[in-house]
Amino acid sequence: MADLSINFAGIQSPNPFWLASAPPTNTGDQIMRAFDAGWGGAVWKTLGDPIVDTSSRFGSIDVGNSRMVGFNNIELITDRPLDVNLREIREVKRKYPKHVVIASLMVESKEDWRDIIKMCIDAGADGLELNFGCPHGMCERGMGSAVGQEPEVLKIVAGWAVEFSTIPVLVKLTPNVGDIRVPGVAAVEAGAHGLSLINTIKSIVGVDLDKMVPYPVVGNRATNGGYCGPAVKPIALHMVSSLGRDPRVNIPISGIGGIATWRDAAEFIAMGCTSVQVCTAVMHYGFRIVEDMIDGLSNFLDEKGMKSVNELRGKALGAYSEWGDLDLNYKVAAQIDPEKCIGCDLCYVACRDTSVHCIHTAGEPLIAGHRAPTRDKAIAKATATGVHVPWVDWDECTGCNLCSHVCPVPGCITMVDDTRGKPFESWNDRIAKGTNKVPGGLRG
């Protein structure tokens, strides 16, 4: 079994699975149950001056029959007294010395940062995470994303924390910026020991059309919240990868954003993360999901012949390039398996209305000289069973991939390599050769 343990900026963790600073890490009792379930670490719900929360404070997006595909909250930082949280941090670390406890912090003045950092270190925290990401409520008070969106301010405040701390300092970044590398590099320059991202995305999750109030409804008003859950994973992956491949970023990254399964985690790690943090999936299903995350990641590493999760880190990062460096001669074509096809024709209508109309029904003719490898079988099945099996004209197919995404039948539509020996040529190659002019433009 592969070794899942990691070292994050000097912090040893039994596995890369941490709970993000959020409602599931509000109390010592929750965190101890999470550790019992298998979580390697937890970032305590942000400490600072206790706040007052609204009711309600969560909103959700369902897609089809899938609940909480996207999730939104307007909850603030901890509402519990600081001394209670610190006492519980101490208790957790005493009972679970090998597990990671990171204190998330959000205060205003330099003195407050100095004092709260000392208290957390005294309580036994393994690291600190500076919450420069919260995009609702706290930012109106000059904290959270208000700091994360101003690189100069971020650098100053992070610099204080680094100065006061004797344990690793992680800076948690807000995605509500134009280029994540700007605050990321500012944090590195401030001396931070690690980055964690993304915090939630500023959002309005929906509107109650009867009350004419956005969600989540608080009386007859609402405010913007922070968006998270599976829907934000692609945004998070991009931001993590942007920092992961930036040579200026030489500190470890803790990936956050829509991670719900071992596969999500593996993707974040392959794009450069050392640890991952989870919140929404736990809010949806409870701490128990980590069992499959550990089991699944471990099995995956074994299958790939990797002895440690550290071997996975950054594996896919090298393949992330600029568009101009992609191979324009690489070609795939769609192939519909007539055996598996159930005749819903979703691929047909998607190709017709969105792409190049290269998918045809059994009765349609094939253009002379064109290739359509599955046409005969499609016609045979359609004739024998009445099932509307379509086929693909390979000389019309641009390999866009849309049909394979709309097809509901696993493995029915595959994309087959049709490059046919053409050499690699990117747009940047064309620029270099002076062959980058495509006829039909504004100037002919």
Next chain:
Amino acid sequence: MTPQSHALPAQRLESGIADSKPNFIPGDAVAEANRCLYCHDAPCVQACPTGIDIPTFIRKISTGNVKGSARTILSANLLGLSCARVCPVEALCVGACVYNEWHRSPVIPIGRLQRFAVETVLSDGSAKGLLSKAKPNGKKVACVGAGPASLACAGYLALEGCDVTLYEKRDVAGGLNVTGVAPYKMNAESAMTEVEFIRSLGVTIKTGVEIGKDIAPAKLVDDHDAVFVGVGLGADSKLGIPGEDAAGVFGGVEWVEKMKLESGYSLAGVQRAVVIGGGNTAIDVVRELAKLGVPDVAMLYRRTEADMPGYKHEMELARKEGVRLVEKAVPQQFVLAGGKLAAVALADGREVACDLAIVAIGQGKLGAFVSSFPGVATTDKGLALGDPMSGTTGNPKVWVGGDVTGGELVVTAVQDGKRAARSIAAALGLPSRDDSPMQAGHR
């Protein structure tokens, strides 16, 4: 005008039979609707005799546009409520769903989703004004019989602005939907809500008026611009064996009507019932008897189970409910003891004891009645002769459709009624409208 069609008596036996597929609650309807793949050129639509755009109405349920969903359904099929409940969906839309080819179950419950949409708009008042209606055009149309074919024809033509009157010899309108549908599929009250919907489209319903007795067919034709004859089928066929007239022996359709509509009818004391026949009416009757608590229900069929014309999935349900099938049972006579029914004697010498016997072997044809309309011909089997795509007959003012022409399903009767409505509208020179409901669905 006083609505007469709601005059259902109290204390009817069918009230004791529960709905086997209760209506969905909104959340469940949306969850089921979300499972639909929304196929292009969907096989379910092809399989629907009326051509309801099923993927579209299901998608509208999933988006919360139930009113729009019902409009999609009712345009193509004005009797979308009863069809949702009585259609043999396993043999039609559900049987054609791509989930079958996918080997995924359960298949989309199309009938129940359709019921949800239509029942919602019929109960919350949003059915009013749902379908586009033309201004009155002064054309008078009579529909003879108030079953599904006539109701559909009448409703569609009322929407085109015609002055339509339905003539029904019974005291209640609705035809077999009210008198003949198995209560676990749809009870008479539910069927009446649909009749009331058709009435709300502007149709005048005259019950207790028998054409041929109260009004001569020729006069009816003279007094109207068009006449649609959708009278269905006649009385139960008889075995023609001794004892058939004894108390305790009923025809299938006769008994179902009694069970559904007769106040105070009871099965008290019935221990053993036999049903003779192998079609869908026979299966309905055995299931009804079993659900009503008759301890021993036997179905007597003259050949083997494989030869039975009734739906296999229905027979399986009957068996689960405790019905036993007696194969190769050819009744020879009804045996009486002390003046009361005691058994059915079979040709091979067997006797099946019973104190209730129901003969469900088909219904007579109304060819003679149809022929009383000048110029209307019948087949040698006694079916009305009409063009299958339009219902036109030898009389340019008379159209026919539904079971009287040989159909067998509510949904095919509705399609007949819709086709006749289109043909009548064209014959009367009514202007075509872009949003005319009767133009929806299959030709």
